[in-house]
Amino acid sequence: MPNIKSAxxxxxxxxxxxxxxxxxxxxxxxxxxKYNDFIDTLRLDExxxxxxxxxxxxxEAAAEGIIHxxxxxNKKSRLSARLSGVKSGKIVVNIKKDNKTIxxxxxxAAREKAEAARAENLRKMQExxxxxxxxxxxxxxxxAAEKKAKADAAKAEKAAKxxxxxxxxxxx
Numbered sequence: 001m002p003n004i005k006s007a008x009x010x011x012x013x014x015x016x017x018x019x020x021x022x023x024x025x026x027x028x029x030x031x032x033x034k035y036n037d038f039i040d041t042l043r044l045d046e047x048x049x050x051x052x053x054x055x056x057x058x059x060e061a062a063a064e065g066i067i068h069x070x071x072x073x074n075k076k077s078r079l080s081a082r083l084s085g086v087k088s089g090k091i092v093v094n095i096k097k098d099n100k101t102i103x104x105x106x107x108x109a110a111r112e113k114a115e116a117a118r119a120e121n122l123r124k125m126q127e128x129x130x131x132x133x134x135x136x137x138x139x140x141x142x143x144a145a146e147k148k149a150k151a152d153a154a155k156a157e158k159a160a161k162x163x164x165x166x167x168x169x170x171x172x
Contacts, residue, residue: 021066022120028061035079039086047083054079 002008031054038047055076062072085091097105 017058021064024061024064028057028066031057032075032079036082037096037098039082040093041098042086042093042095044083044087051083097120 002118035047035054058072058075061067063070086093
């Protein structure tokens with residue numbers, strides 16, 4: 001730490017100015033990042049709306065001496081050329097997905113998989129129920145057929161007894 005008063009003040013002013021410069025550089029970089037994200041996700045109308053604000057942020061940084069004026073001009077040129085290139089189709093952009101979109105797609109896939117599993121289980125359950133119903137009907141039909149056969153046998157036996165009784169009566 002310096003001993004002279006003006007040197008002490010200079011250190012404080014320099015620290016303050018460095019923080020301001022850092023904040024301005026961060027603001028510029030964040031604006032550029034946001035603009036590029038709009039282009040990467042093909043939200044060109046939002047990128048176009050943001051372009052004038054982005055240019056002013058870059059000009060402000062150049063005016064304050066944070067970046068050189070030629071650097072600012074190069075950045076502005078590159079950013080506007082990228083937007084016009086994507087719009088015209090000269091530049092093909094691989095669409096980037098943010099984490100929210102990726103998570104939503106995974107959740108949707110999981111829901112669809114669960115729904116397919118539920119539908120498969122329901123189909124199997126209905127098949128089992130139909131098989132049980134068919135088995136029950138077959139048993140009922142078999143029982144009805146057996147009952148009818150017994151009734152017919154009983155009728156035939158009764159008729160045979162009657163005939164035998166008639167024959168016995170005639171024989172007497």
